[in-house]
Amino acid sequence: MTTIERARARAEAGERLSLEDALALYEENDLLFLAACARAAKERASGRSVFYTVNRHINLTNVCSSNCPLCAFQVEAGDPRGYVLSLEALEARLASARAVPGLSEVHIVSALHPEEPFSYYVEVVRRVRAALPAVEIQAFTPVEIVNFAKMTGRSIESILSLLQAAGLDGLPGGGAEIFSPRVREIICPKKATAAEWLAVMRTAHGLGIRTNASMMYGHVETVRERFEHLLALRDLQDETGGFQAFLLFPFHPAHTRLGEEYHLQRVGAWEDLKMMALSRLVLDNVPHLKAFWVMLTLPIAQLALGFGADDLDGTIGEEKIIHAAGAQTGTGITKAKLAAMIREAGYEPVERDARYQAVAGGAR
Amino acid sequence: MRLSAAEGARLLREGDLLALGRAADEVRRRRFGNTVTFLVDRNINYTNVCVNECRFCAFFRRQGAKDAYLLSTEEVLAKVRETVEAGGTQVMIQGGLYPDLGLPYYEDMLRAIKREFPQVVIHSFTATEIQHFARQAGLSVRETLLRLQAAGLDSLPGGGAEILVDRVRQRVSPKKIMTEDWLDLMRTAHEIGMESTATMVIGLGETLEERMEHMERIRALQDETGGFRAFIMWTFQPGHTELAAHGAAEKVSSWDYMRTLAVARLFFDNVAHIQGSWVTQGERVGQLTLAFGADDAGSIMLEENVVRAAGTRYEMSTRKMVELIRGAGREAAQRDTEYRVLKRF
Numbered sequence: 184m185t186t187i188e189r190a191r192a193r194a195e196a197g198e199r200l201s202l203e204d205a206l207a208l209y210e211e212n213d214l215l216f217l218a219a220c221a222r223a224a225k226e227r228a229s230g231r232s233v234f235y236t237v238n239r240h241i242n243l244t245n246v247c248s249s250n251c252p253l254c255a256f257q258v259e260a261g262d263p264r265g266y267v268l269s270l271e272a273l274e275a276r277l278a279s280a281r282a283v284p285g286l287s288e289v290h291i292v293s294a295l296h297p298e299e300p301f302s303y304y305v306e307v308v309r310r311v312r313a314a315l316p317a318v319e320i321q322a323f324t325p326v327e328i329v330n331f332a333k334m335t336g337r338s339i340e341s342i343l344s345l346l347q348a349a350g351l352d353g354l355p356g357g358g359a360e361i362f363s364p365r366v367r368e369i370i371c372p373k374k375a376t377a378a379e380w381l382a383v384m385r386t387a388h389g390l391g392i393r394t395n396a397s398m399m400y401g402h403v404e405t406v407r408e409r410f411e412h413l414l415a416l417r418d419l420q421d422e423t424g425g426f427q428a429f430l431l432f433p434f435h436p437a438h439t440r441l442g443e444e445y446h447l448q449r450v451g452a453w454e455d456l457k458m459m460a461l462s463r464l465v466l467d468n469v470p471h472l473k474a475f476w477v478m479l480t481l482p483i484a485q486l487a488l489g490f491g492a493d494d495l496d497g498t499i500g501e502e503k504i505i506h507a508a509g510a511q512t513g514t515g516i517t518k519a520k521l522a523a524m525i526r527e528a529g530y531e532p533v534e535r536d537a538r539y540q541a542v543a544g545g546a547r
Numbered sequence: 548m549r550l551s552a553a554e555g556a557r558l559l560r561e562g563d564l565l566a567l568g569r570a571a572d573e574v575r576r577r578r579f580g581n582t583v584t585f586l587v588d589r590n591i592n593y594t595n596v597c598v599n600e601c602r603f604c605a606f607f608r609r610q611g612a613k614d615a616y617l618l619s620t621e622e623v624l625a626k627v628r629e630t631v632e633a634g635g636t637q638v639m640i641q642g643g644l645y646p647d648l649g650l651p652y653y654e655d656m657l658r659a660i661k662r663e664f665p666q667v668v669i670h671s672f673t674a675t676e677i678q679h680f681a682r683q684a685g686l687s688v689r690e691t692l693l694r695l696q697a698a699g700l701d702s703l704p705g706g707g708a709e710i711l712v713d714r715v716r717q718r719v720s721p722k723k724i725m726t727e728d729w730l731d732l733m734r735t736a737h738e739i740g741m742e743s744t745a746t747m748v749i750g751l752g753e754t755l756e757e758r759m760e761h762m763e764r765i766r767a768l769q770d771e772t773g774g775f776r777a778f779i780m781w782t783f784q785p786g787h788t789e790l791a792a793h794g795a796a797e798k799v800s801s802w803d804y805m806r807t808l809a810v811a812r813l814f815f816d817n818v819a820h821i822q823g824s825w826v827t828q829g830e831r832v833g834q835l836t837l838a839f840g841a842d843d844a845g846s847i848m849l850e851e852n853v854v855r856a857a858g859t860r861y862e863m864s865t866r867k868m869v870e871l872i873r874g875a876g877r878e879a880a881q882r883d884t885e886y887r888v889l890k891r892f
Binding site for chain 1: 828
C-alpha cells in the first residue's frame with residue numbers, strides 16, 4: 184500500500200491520521216473525497232445537528248503592547264484611535280445585550296493593554312455575570328491570560344481561578360496562530376509562545392474551564408507546520424478532553440504589516456474548505472468544528488457544512504478584529520437566516536447554548 | 548445512459564451535493580483532465596436605453612432619461628482598442644433594445660471593428676436583441692443574422708435565455724423574447740454556421756422542474772444542431788431590481804448553485820463546456836465550481852456594466868485568475884472564443 188492509499192483508507196474508515204497521512208491527503212487534493220470523509224466524521228460526532236448560537240462579541244480595548252505584524256486591529260499606546268471600554272460603556276452594552284432574546288454567550292477578546300490593571304478585567308467579568316446571570320462568559324484568549332500573569336506576577340492557575348470566581352465559564356480558542364516558533368517569530372514575535380498557550384489550556388481544562396482551539400493559516404507557514412499544529416492540539420485533547428470546538432482563521436492580510444511585507448493574498452475558498460475537511464479528519468477527538476461565517480462569508484460557510492463543520496457560530500452583533508483586516512462580511516445575521524442555510528444543507532438547525540445543549544424555544 | 552429531465556429534477560430535490568459533485572467532477576476530469584480555461588474579453592454595452600423594462604434588470608433606462616446613453620462607433624472602437632491592448636481576444640457587444648437605430652448602425656459598428664481589429668472575435672448580441680433588430684428592419688431572423696454575419700458577427704452569446712419556460716418569462720420579462728423564438732433563433736444561427744453558448748439564470752422563482760425543462764430544451768436543440776459550445780449558469784442578482792423589490796425573488800444559495808451546476812454537467816452529455824459564473828458568484832464560490840463539474844472559469848471581463856448595476860462587482864485580473872485556478876490544483880490556460888488554448892500558465 185502506498186502512502187496515499189493508506190491515508191485514503193484511514194480517512195474513509197474514520198481511523199486516526201498520522202502527520203504523513205494528512206500531508207499525503209493534502210497533496211493529493213481530492214477535495215470532495217476529503218469532504219465526504221469529513222462529513223461522515225461530523226455525522227459520527229454530532230449526527231444530523233448543526234448548531235448556532237445567539238452571541239455578542241465585546242472587544243474591550245485595541246491598545247496593545249504586542250504589536251504583532253499579523254494584526255490590523257491593535258494600535259499602540261497614545262494612538263488617537265486607541266480606546267478602552269469604560270465600565271459605564273460596558274454597562275450600556277450589557278443593557279442592550281439583556282434585550283437580546285435567547286442570548287447564550289458573550290465573547291470577549293481584546294488587545295494586550297500595557298497599563299490597564301488586571302482588576303479591570305476581573306471587574307468586567309463580574310459585571311457581565313451580574314447583568315447576565317445565565318449567559319456563558321467566554322473571555323480572554325490564552326495570550327491575554329499569559330499577559331495577566333506577567334503583569335501581576337501571579338501564576339496562570341491563580342489568574343484563571345480569580346476569573347473563574349468572578350464568573351468566567353470558558354476561554355475562546357484564539358491566539359494559537361501556528362505553534363511553530365519559526366512562524367511565530369515572524370507573525371507575532373512578542374506574543375505568548377506555543378508552550379505558554381498550551382499550558383494555559385491545560386490548566387484551564389484542569390479547572391473545569393471549557394475552551395475552544397484554533398489555527399490561523401494562509402500566511403508564512405508551511406503545510407507541514409499546519410498539521411504539526413493540529414497534532415499538538417490533538418495530543419493535548421487526548422490528555423484533557425477540554426476542547427469543545429475548533430475554529431480555523433484564514434489570515435486576512437489587508438491592512439496588516441505582515442500582509443504588506445510578504446505580499447500575502449487571502450487564500451481561496453478551495454483552500455479554506457480543504458483545511459476545514461482535513462481539520463475535521465485530523466482532530467478526531469474534538470467534538471465540534473466551527474464554520475465561522477464572518478471569516479468565510481455566508482456562501483462558503485454554508486458549503487462548509489458539507490465539509491465537516493457542524494457549527495455556524497453565532498448571530499454576532501458586532502465584531503471589530505477581523506473586520507479591521509478587511510473582512511467584507513456583515514456584522515450580524517438573523518437566526519432565521521442561519522437556520523434556513525442549515526436546513527437547505529440537509530441538516531437540522533439546533534440553537535445551542537455554550538455547552539452545545541439545545542436551547543428551549545430555539546429553531547429545531 | 549442519458550439522464551432524463553425527471554431524474555434531473557429528482558437529483559435537484561434530493562440529490563446529495565457531494566455525490567453529485569464527485570460524479571460531475573469525474574465527467575469533467577475524463578474530458579478535460581487538469582486544465583481549466585478562461586477568456587480575456589470585454590463587454591461593451593453600447594446603450595442602456597431599452598424598451599423592454601424587464602423586472603429583473605437594474606441597467607435599463609428610458610429614452611431621454613438623464614443618464615441614458617448610446618455609444619458612437621468611435622467610442623466603441625476606442626473600447627475595442629483598449630481590449631486588444633489589454634490582451635483581450637473577444638468583445639461581447641450587448642445593449643438594450645434601442646427604439647429606432649436601424650440595422651445599418653449595427654452593421655457599420657461590426658465592419659468598423661473588423662476593419663481595424665481583424666483579429667478580434669465579435670461574440671455579440673443576445674437573441675432578444677437580434678429579434679428586435681429583425682422586427683425594426685422588417686426582416687426575418689435568418690436574413691438579419693446573415694447580414695450581421697456578413698458584417699463581421701462571429702458568434703452569439705447565450706444570454707437572454709433566463710429560464711426557457713414561458714410561465715416564468717411572462718412573469719419576469721413579459722416583453723422579452725419567448726421560449727420558442729429564442730430556440731428558433733439559436734437554431735437558425737447554428738444553421739448558418741454561427742455558433743453560440745447557452746445560459747440559464749436560476750433564482751427567478753422557477754420550480755426545479757422548470758430548471759430541468761430549460762436544460763431539456765437546450766439539450767434537444769443541441770442534438771439537432773451541435774451549435775452550443777458551452778452552458779453557463781448564472782444566478783439572479785436581486786439588488787436594485789423591481790423583481791426583488793416586490794419580494795418575488797431571493798438570492799440563490801451557494802448550496803443550490805453548486806448542486807444545480809453538478810446536475811447540469813451530468814445532464815449535458817452533448818455540450819462540451821460547463822462554466823461557473825464567477826461574475827455573479829464571486830471568486831470564492833467561482834473557484835469552488837471547479838470541484839462541482841465546471842471546466843471553464845469564464846472571462847476576465849474588462850468591463851461589465853450590466854452586472855455592476857445590480858450591485859455585484861468582482862474585480863478580476865489574469866494574475867488573480869491564474870492564482871485561483873492554481874489554488875484549486877489545476878492548470879490555468881487562456882482560451883479563445885472557440886475554446887482553443889492560446890497560452891498556458
